[in-house]
Amino acid sequence: MEKILVTGGAGFIGSHVTEALVKRGHQVTVLDDLSGGYTENIVDGASFVQGSITDIRLVNSLFAERQFTCVYHLAAYAAEGLSHFIRHFNYTNNLIGSINLINASVNNGVRCFVFTSSIAIYGASPELPMTEETRPYPEDPYGVAKLAVEQDLLAAKHMFGMDFIIFRPHNVYGERQNIADKYRNVVGIFMNQILQGKPMSVFGDGSQTRAFSYIGDMAPIMADAIDTPAAYNQIFNIGADQPYTINELAHAIARAMGVEPNIAYLPARNEVLNAFSSHEKLDRIFGQRRLHTLDEGLANMAAWVRTHGARSSSRFEGIEVEKNFPKAWLV
Numbered sequence: 001m002e003k004i005l006v007t008g009g010a011g012f013i014g015s016h017v018t019e020a021l022v023k024r025g026h027q028v029t030v031l032d033d034l035s036g037g038y039t040e041n042i043v044d045g046a047s048f049v050q051g052s053i054t055d056i057r058l059v060n061s062l063f064a065e066r067q068f069t070c071v072y073h074l075a076a077y078a079a080e081g082l083s084h085f086i087r088h089f090n091y092t093n094n095l096i097g098s099i100n101l102i103n104a105s106v107n108n109g110v111r112c113f114v115f116t117s118s119i120a121i122y123g124a125s126p127e128l129p130m131t132e133e134t135r136p137y138p139e140d141p142y143g144v145a146k147l148a149v150e151q152d153l154l155a156a157k158h159m160f161g162m163d164f165i166i167f168r169p170h171n172v173y174g175e176r177q178n179i180a181d182k183y184r185n186v187v188g189i190f191m192n193q194i195l196q197g198k199p200m201s202v203f204g205d206g207s208q209t210r211a212f213s214y215i216g217d218m219a220p221i222m223a224d225a226i227d228t229p230a231a232y233n234q235i236f237n238i239g240a241d242q243p244y245t246i247n248e249l250a251h252a253i254a255r256a257m258g259v260e261p262n263i264a265y266l267p268a269r270n271e272v273l274n275a276f277s278s279h280e281k282l283d284r285i286f287g288q289r290r291l292h293t294l295d296e297g298l299a300n301m302a303a304w305v306r307t308h309g310a311r312s313s314s315r316f317e318g319i320e321v322e323k324n325f326p327k328a329w330l331v
Helices: 012-023 056-066 087-107 141-160 186-195 215-227 246-257 280-286 294-308
Strands: 003-007 027-032 047-050 070-073 112-116 163-169 200-203 234-238 263-266
Touching: 003 012, 003 056, 012 027, 012 070, 012 215, 027 056, 056 087, 070 087, 087 112, 087 141, 112 141, 112 215, 141 163, 163 215, 186 200, 186 246, 186 294, 200 246, 215 234, 215 280, 215 294, 234 280, 246 294
Parallel strands: 003 027, 003 070, 027 047, 070 112, 112 163, 163 234, 200 263
Antiparallel strands: none
16 A cells, blocks of 8 residues: 555546545545645545645645655646746646655655656657657647656656656546636537537637547556556656547537537637657556547546536636737637
8 A cells, every 4th residue: 555645636637546546545645726626526535635736835744744655746737728828827836836746755755756747748749649759849838847847857766766657648538527627628618518508619620630538548557557667767648549630529529418519610729730649658568458439438428517517617817928818718
């Protein structure tokens, strides 16, 4: 049994990873400020501390008190497009907050730090699918912050000997996703719009491609990582293999929700057009597992969404740069 801290454990991915860790018999503490998570997501069997990873005093006292052996760091505000306009907020939460955790982990003898990065670190790579060896060239502050934390973990391993495991997920969807956030998680945005009787809003012509990854295929692998010696000090892409256009996704979501597709096309954003990755390294270390098809995963999420109902979206408070801010986000 490990004593594990999961940051962001009341959020979407974090709650599923927490659940998988608890099922494996670990003692889990969840740290979450509930800015994007919900108390209803806190898994039975895990203890909960409400607070932010940017609160140095809280972080240091929590590590000193509970003597964690492993850390799963999933707390982040993962809005790639919005990160251009909230740069200070982005770096404070996604970079400085992460460094607070790394410092506390080194100072308190944590043996393994598992970090959830993102394929946003690759940017608009001409190499598709992207592999772990693909040159990082992030195009937004969110990806910049994630890459910086990856590099800091490498430096911490070299200087202090703390082991790490880095996962680079992409376009994750499923039950417990925060469908109220209109700036990220396109699957949740579309389903919430359908519940509200609104058209699905697509930026550009919908030809952008992504591989949409069902959370049920990812959380067990991430939970197994600390018991997989070959995974230590490695970086893994994790998620679905098959890319789809946003138009194809919209039609698949309409089927899952039992409605006719109703799409509103908006002016294109400045975003990466095609992004999907290879998972050969992941399969080699963890073994090949059956993945849910897009229709299967969407059906599971749609059932959960219909049960929980629509959620109101609000504008992000604290926009720092208004130049080139998408007009669709002003409402």
